[in-house]
Amino acid sequence: xxxxxxxxxxxxxxxxSFASAQVTATKAKKFRTVKHKAYKAGEKxxxxxxxxxxxxxxxxxxxxKTDKTVQGRQLLHMVGKGRTLGSFNWFFKVRDRYExxxxxEGVFPWMFVRxxxxxxxxxxxxxxxxxxxxxxxNGEGKKIDAPFGIQDMLSSFxxxxxxxxxxxxxxxxxDVEMFIDExxxxxxxxxxxxxxxxxxxxxxxxxxxxxxxxKGRIWEKxxxxxxxxxxxxxxxxxxxxxxxxxxxxxxxxxxxxGLANPISKI
Numbered sequence: 001x002x003x004x005x006x007x008x009x010x011x012x013x014x015x016x017s018f019a020s021a022q023v024t025a026t027k028a029k030k031f032r033t034v035k036h037k038a039y040k041a042g043e044k045x046x047x048x049x050x051x052x053x054x055x056x057x058x059x060x061x062x063x064x065k066t067d068k069t070v071q072g073r074q075l076l077h078m079v080g081k082g083r084t085l086g087s088f089n090w091f092f093k094v095r096d097r098y099e100x101x102x103x104x105e106g107v108f109p110w111m112f113v114r115x116x117x118x119x120x121x122x123x124x125x126x127x128x129x130x131x132x133x134x135x136x137x138n139g140e141g142k143k144i145d146a147p148f149g150i151q152d153m154l155s156s157f158x159x160x161x162x163x164x165x166x167x168x169x170x171x172x173x174x175d176v177e178m179f180i181d182e183x184x185x186x187x188x189x190x191x192x193x194x195x196x197x198x199x200x201x202x203x204x205x206x207x208x209x210x211x212x213x214x215k216g217r218i219w220e221k222x223x224x225x226x227x228x229x230x231x232x233x234x235x236x237x238x239x240x241x242x243x244x245x246x247x248x249x250x251x252x253x254x255x256x257x258g259l260a261n262p263i264s265k266i
Contacts, residue, residue: 030132031073031103031105031106031131031132032105032106032108032149034105034106034107034159034162036161037233037260038158038161038162038233038260038261039063039158039161039234039259039260040063040258040260041064041065041076042064042065042257042258043061043062043063043256043257043258043259044061044062044063044255044258045060045236045253045255045256046058046059046060046253046254046256047059047060047237047251047252047253047254048251048254049082049249049250050249050250050251050252051088051249052248054088055085056084056085057082057084057085057088057094058083058085060080060081060082061078061079061080061157062078062079063078063258064076064078064079065077066101068101070101070103071132073104073105073106074103074104075101075102075103075104075110076101076102076104077099077100077101077102078099078100078101078154078155078157078158079097079098079099080096080097080098080099080157081096081097081098082094082095082096083096092119093117093119093120094117094118094119095117095118096115096116096118097113097115097116098112098113098115098153098154099111099112099113099114099154100154100155102155102158103131106131107155107158107159107162108129108131108149108150108151108155109127109129109152109154109155110128110129110131111126111127111128111129112125112127112129112152112153112155113125113127114126125138125181126138126139127139127152127179129150129152129179130143131148131149131150132148134146134147134148136150136182138182142182144179144182146179146184147177150177150179150184151177151178151179152178152180153178153180156178160235161229161234161236162235165209165229165231165235166207166231168191168207169191170191170192170193171191172191173188173191174189174191175188187211188211188212189209189210189211189212190209190210190211191207191208192208192210192226194206194207194208194231195207195208195228196266197238197239199238199239199252199253200252200254201252201253201254201255201265202265203265204228204231204238204263204264204266205230205266206228206229206230206231206238206239207228207230207231208226208227209226209227209228209229210226210227211225211227224243225240225241225243226240226241227239227240230263230264231264232261232263232264233260233261234259234260234261234263236253236256236259236263237251238252238253239252239253
């Protein structure tokens with residue numbers, strides 16, 4: 001049950017290391033530009049987390065405007081909050097908050113804040129991503145080598161939504177890199193095709209993807225998670241299902257506002 005309120009959303013989100021037609025490098029500043037219309041300031045997504053048949057928690061993801069800039073570059077402020085609900089607070093209370101200040105053009109992080117309280121286990125992280133130096137400052141005097149464009153746990157969610165799944169081939173795999181707990185976390189994503197699914201909010205046309213997760217700690221097998229994202233320009237996760245070592249978990253999109261594009265709801 002550890003990290004219930006956020007593990008589903010951030011595990012599948014990824015930063016692709018392959019060359020994409022969407023991404024171009026700006027030679028003068030050495031920063032890339034990612035052209036997309038996947039989201040905008042004002043977007044708010046709400047998810048309900050289920051453990052088996054029980055509503056166990058919720059997660060909220062918001063895109064906010066900010067006046068902060070880094071090296072003259074405009075940023076967006078992403079905030080993710082997760083918490084357990086009802087009787088689950090007696091067994092394993094979760095109160096998580098994640099923030100990232102993300103480069104608006106390049107879709108990579110400059111600053112990351114993590115405040116985790118899960119059953120009394122607490123994590124406080126403040127990372128500064130020095131993208132031009134290919135370093136991450138952990139805020140405690142240590143700088144860790146990291147490739148240019150490396151993502152944090154929250155910015156990965158938004159970068160993933162800019163990828164061109166519309167032209168992906170069934171079975172195609174994407175290499176992934178993400179910075180977690182002062183380590184580079186690599187895994188792969190497999191594209192499984194298109195599928196129409198039904199949730200409590202209605203029917204959606206979706207792209208079906210499968211993250212190749214790290215087995216052992218939470219998952220028994222590498223392919224124990226499946227994600228369905230809207231087959232539209234928003235590319236929002238509608239549903240996430242995962243088998244874990246002690247049961248199954250599901251996350252479902254239950255509310256949204258401020259979207260950049262119409263959603264593929266039937």
